[in-house]
Amino acid sequence: MQVHIQKCQNCSSTNLRNIIARDDAQRVFVQCQDCGHFVARYVLAPGGYFHEGRDYESFLRTRMLDRGYSSGRDLKSLYKEVSESAKEGFEETLKRTKEKYGDELP
């Protein structure tokens, strides 16, 4: 796993704002909070969004908005699977980030 802490190309700030936009697809626009510059855009794969701390009902609502929603699957176990995998991915990413940057995070 390679890790990279995103910075503004214009002013090098890491004070960034994620704006989630939903229409036919889910997109995340990243804006610098210090200079207002457009930093990046991510297009999420169907079912690719996970938001920590939200409940199962909220998970289901987002799934319904996704075209990747599949009614045949056991959504309760999918919820558990996605939730655990997202948390594990976050822990692993933090570990790699600490290895790369040490205690001096940009």
Ligand SMILES: [Zn+2]
């Ligand atoms: Zn900036």
